[in-house]
Amino acid sequence: MYVCICSGVTDRAVRQAAAEGVRCLADLSMRTGCGACCGSCVPMAEQLLREAGAACDQKAGTAIAA
Numbered sequence: 800m801y802v803c804i805c806s807g808v809t810d811r812a813v814r815q816a817a818a819e820g821v822r823c824l825a826d827l828s829m830r831t832g833c834g835a836c837c838g839s840c841v842p843m844a845e846q847l848l849r850e851a852g853a854a855c856d857q858k859a860g861t862a863i864a865a
């Protein structure tokens with residue numbers, strides 16, 4: 800399913816990115832473009848990252864414990 804319509808990013812792509820070491824939304828956005836436009840996908844992208852074992856502190860731009 801599409802998570803980010805603006806950049807055409809799927810849930811599979813988010814999980815793949817997490818499996819390859821992406822740990823926060825900033826990294827995901829740089830890698831895939833997810834969340835870089837309207838931002839409506841951010842909650843779902845963060846949830847997927849969290850489910851994959853990563854979580855993002857957007858203000859600090861650092862990974863935090865899930």
Ligand code: FES
Pocket residue numbers: 802803804805806833834835836837838839840841
């Ligand atoms: S839906 Fe992801 S930035 Fe718009």
